[in-house]
Amino acid sequence: MNFNFTDDQLVFRDAVRKFLMVEAAPEVLREIWAGDAGRSPDLRRKFTEQGLTSISVAEEFGGLGMGDIDWCLIHQELGYFAVPDSLIDTAYISAGIFADLLKQNPVNASFYKNWLSKIVDGSARIAISHPVNPLVCDAAIADLVIIFSDDELHIVPRGDYEVEQSHSIDLSRRLYAIKWVPKQDTCHLKGAVVAELSERTLNRANLAITGQLLGLSQRMLDASIDYTTNRKQFGKPIGSFQAVKHHLADVAIQLEFAKPVYTRAAYSFANQQPLSTVNISHAKLAAAKTAWLSAKQAIQVHGAMGYTWEVDLQMFMKRAWALDAAWGDRGFHKKRISQHLFSDDVNLSPINNFQG
Amino acid sequence: MNLQFTKSQQEFRQEVRSWLAANKPKEKFQSYDTQDGFNQHKDWEGQLAEAGFSMVTWPKKWGGSDRDLFDWLIFEEEYYASDAPFRINQNGLLLLGPTLMEFGTPKQKETILPRMASCQDMWAQAWSEPNAGSDMAAIRSKAIRHGDGYLINGQKIWSTRALYANWAFGIFRSDPGSERHHGLTYIMVPLDAEGVTIRPIRALNGKAAFAEIFFDDVFVSEDCLIGEEGQGWQVAMATAGFERGLLLRSPARFQKGVEKLVSLAKSNLPKLKDDPIILEQLAASWMDSQAYMLNAYRSVSRYLSGASIGAESSANKVFWSEMDLEIHTLAMRILGAEAEILPESNFWMNSSVDPDQWLDGFLFSQAGPIYAGSNEIQRNIIAERLLGMPR
Numbered sequence: 001m002n003f004n005f006t007d008d009q010l011v012f013r014d015a016v017r018k019f020l021m022v023e024a025a026p027e028v029l030r031e032i033w034a035g036d037a038g039r040s041p042d043l044r045r046k047f048t049e050q051g052l053t054s055i056s057v058a059e060e061f062g063g064l065g066m067g068d069i070d071w072c073l074i075h076q077e078l079g080y081f082a083v084p085d086s087l088i089d090t091a092y093i094s095a096g097i098f099a100d101l102l103k104q105n106p107v108n109a110s111f112y113k114n115w116l117s118k119i120v121d122g123s124a125r126i127a128i129s130h131p132v133n134p135l136v137c138d139a140a141i142a143d144l145v146i147i148f149s150d151d152e153l154h155i156v157p158r159g160d161y162e163v164e165q166s167h168s169i170d171l172s173r174r175l176y177a178i179k180w181v182p183k184q185d186t187c188h189l190k191g192a193v194v195a196e197l198s199e200r201t202l203n204r205a206n207l208a209i210t211g212q213l214l215g216l217s218q219r220m221l222d223a224s225i226d227y228t229t230n231r232k233q234f235g236k237p238i239g240s241f242q243a244v245k246h247h248l249a250d251v252a253i254q255l256e257f258a259k260p261v262y263t264r265a266a267y268s269f270a271n272q273q274p275l276s277t278v279n280i281s282h283a284k285l286a287a288a289k290t291a292w293l294s295a296k297q298a299i300q301v302h303g304a305m306g307y308t309w310e311v312d313l314q315m316f317m318k319r320a321w322a323l324d325a326a327w328g329d330r331g332f333h334k335k336r337i338s339q340h341l342f343s344d345d346v347n348l349s350p351i352n353n354f355q356g
Numbered sequence: 357m358n359l360q361f362t363k364s365q366q367e368f369r370q371e372v373r374s375w376l377a378a379n380k381p382k383e384k385f386q387s388y389d390t391q392d393g394f395n396q397h398k399d400w401e402g403q404l405a406e407a408g409f410s411m412v413t414w415p416k417k418w419g420g421s422d423r424d425l426f427d428w429l430i431f432e433e434e435y436y437a438s439d440a441p442f443r444i445n446q447n448g449l450l451l452l453g454p455t456l457m458e459f460g461t462p463k464q465k466e467t468i469l470p471r472m473a474s475c476q477d478m479w480a481q482a483w484s485e486p487n488a489g490s491d492m493a494a495i496r497s498k499a500i501r502h503g504d505g506y507l508i509n510g511q512k513i514w515s516t517r518a519l520y521a522n523w524a525f526g527i528f529r530s531d532p533g534s535e536r537h538h539g540l541t542y543i544m545v546p547l548d549a550e551g552v553t554i555r556p557i558r559a560l561n562g563k564a565a566f567a568e569i570f571f572d573d574v575f576v577s578e579d580c581l582i583g584e585e586g587q588g589w590q591v592a593m594a595t596a597g598f599e600r601g602l603l604l605r606s607p608a609r610f611q612k613g614v615e616k617l618v619s620l621a622k623s624n625l626p627k628l629k630d631d632p633i634i635l636e637q638l639a640a641s642w643m644d645s646q647a648y649m650l651n652a653y654r655s656v657s658r659y660l661s662g663a664s665i666g667a668e669s670s671a672n673k674v675f676w677s678e679m680d681l682e683i684h685t686l687a688m689r690i691l692g693a694e695a696e697i698l699p700e701s702n703f704w705m706n707s708s709v710d711p712d713q714w715l716d717g718f719l720f721s722q723a724g725p726i727y728a729g730s731n732e733i734q735r736n737i738i739a740e741r742l743l744g745m746p747r
Contacts, residue, residue: 001360001362001365002358002359002661003357003359003653003654003656003657004658004661005357221743225743225744225745237746239739239745240746240747242735242736244745245736245739245740246732246736246739248739248743248745249674249734249736249742249743250735252671252738252742253671256651256668257644257647257671260654261646264359264650267357267359268359282643282646285643286647334639337639337642337643338639341618341639346618348614349437350432350433350436350608350611350612350615351373351437353611354361
């Protein structure tokens with residue numbers, strides 16, 4: 001029994017943090033918000049140099065061959081710096097889908113291997129269309145869209161689908177409805193295995209969202225601590241007033257208790273434990289609740305400044321509000337929890353801790 | 357990261373499980389806040405100590421099993437799952453015990469700890485005073501040097517189970533001219549000493565759950581001093597912190613509560629239809645009890661690998677006390693109009709519901725955010741020490 005991350009994992013996290021502090025500073029984010037494409041090729045190149053696109057891909061295809069637990073700390077950093085969706089969708093979620101497809105559909109192995117190496121070298125942007133999400137992130141600039149339906153999985157190259165953009169409150173999110181016609185050669189998987197891979201993809205995506213929500217919560221908390229330490233009223237920093245302290249203490253408490261829920265979820269997913277689905281929904285709900293509270297308290301302690309376009313807080317709040325319902329809203333995840341609690345063979349005794 | 361129990365941990369779990377199955381009292385004990393019930397609980401504490409299970413983290417020679425905190429978590433999981441009796445000597449085991457281990461003389465440790473583990477001595481804490489609650493440094497009760505000991509005068513309050521205890525411990529002002537944290541001394545007092553008066557205070561449940569202690573020229577010998585004279589505040593604070601905070605409320609306690617709560621909800625399904633918010637709160641309670649358990653395992657992992665854990669125990673205190681309120685409030689809502697009916701009423705005779713668990717637990721849960729450092733004080737500590745906000 002050991003909940004600690006390894007020294008290697010912590011060193012990697014620190015390196016990513018230092019890198020993002022410089023390369024994904026709020027000014028960079030604002031440029032991305034304002035730009036037409038909503039993405040910076042320059043930033044993507046730097047992500048690739050830093051190894052962020054190689055994490056999930058197996059070593060035999062040039063990647064680092066790391067797993068879901070290794071990603072935990074990285075997702076939190078990406079959330080902390082509000083890095084846009086495209087990196088995760090490509091380097092984490094799609095890499096996972098291709099690795100699974102390699103096993104389930106070996107006939108097309110060379111196609112998957114090719115795209116896995118493109119993920120590593122940073123030349124691929126891959127978008128994912130899943131029934132749980134009404135729109136597709138980054139479909140307009142993607143090279144491929146992986147499309148899940150109830151019983152088929154299609155992979156459609158750019159040019160074979162049309163896009164119509166909808167604007168998000170979070171300007172780093174570029175959302176599109178896609179129009180396409182299923183063809184025989186775009187279909188990669190059929191039947192019951194699709195539902196399985198679809199759920200696996202949804203679970204993995206929620207690990208990514210959960211980590212980002214925790215990172216965002218920390219970012220908004222840090223911004224609030226900073227602001228209330230410097231802002232003075234009645235001749236004192238407003239952070240010295242108990243009412244303000246307690247607002248932020250409540251965020252810190254929720255955040256501390258959401259973190260181990262998240263790592264347990266990643267651990268149970270990585271080890272394919274039977275309760276991983278429940279554990280992931282729990283983690284997502286806990287992180288979403290924390291991020292929502294962190295945003296609420298942050299804007300309150302920032303006073304009128306928090307309501308302005310100028311102060312960076314808005315970028316983190318909006319991202320948190322958007323991710324809250326991405327890959328399954330609260331109802332979706334709560335239902336999974338309730339079904340578990342009310343299932344006939346459930347055993348909630350403490351003697352079953354960590355038994356799956 | 358490896359979230360699996362080791363072979364040795366699994367074996368320990370089996371050992372505890374078998375022992376409890378063979379030794380757990382068959383009949384339900386009376387309330388520990390009555391004399392008969394207290395005696396039943398006291399005998400059970402003796403049995404636990406003999407098996408090395410009083411505090412499994414303590415050394416064998418003092419009534420423990422030389423186990424680490426993971427094993428303690430495992431012990432607690434088995435203990436609560438088996439519905440074994442409530443433990444009654446936590447004030448001694450969790451507050452005074454660790455202090456003695458760090459600051460006690462060899463003689464104090466040898467004579468006091470084994471008797472504490474087996475509950476031959478029952479300990480009451482004597483910290484709070486009428487005007488020193490959250491502001492503990494405002495203590496005014498005095499312990500003044502007198503021959504080869506101290507003369508104690510003053511009043512302590514909110515002393516849990518003091519009615520049944522034979523010893524108390526606390527900090528007293530040994531330097532009459534001192535202020536705040538200075539000039540305080542950590543002292544143990546036999547409660548059968550001349551000049552001690554104990555006046556019970558009835559709690560919300562009507563039982564004498566705690567007491568006031570009056571000291572009128574009470575003489576204690578020098579043996580009763582822990583650490584150095586004038587260092588009472590430092591001695592008391594040194595063993596605060598993570599371990600004590602965790603040990604006070606084990607995760608299994610709340611997990612067991614939620615397990616029972618889910619059963620209660622399942623046997624009241626029509627109510628869930630009429631008041632669907634109950635379902636939401638039920639899920640929230642389960643999630644919180646899981647989070648509390650997971651955070652305990654995470655904190656113990658960090659602690660055992662040498663990390664210092666400080667203000668996080670304040671977050672722990674706020675989290676469990678508010679979770680406990682939620683769990684019991686929800687039970688009251690599920691029970692609806694039956695919730696007010698006292699546990700000893702005939703109404704419950706043929707019921708599958710355990711009224712003690714819910715009504716008494718509900719009343720006790722009201723105290724959680726107040727005792728062991730009010731949640732307002734804990735939030736100040738979190739803000740100042742964990743978040744570094746200005747004082």
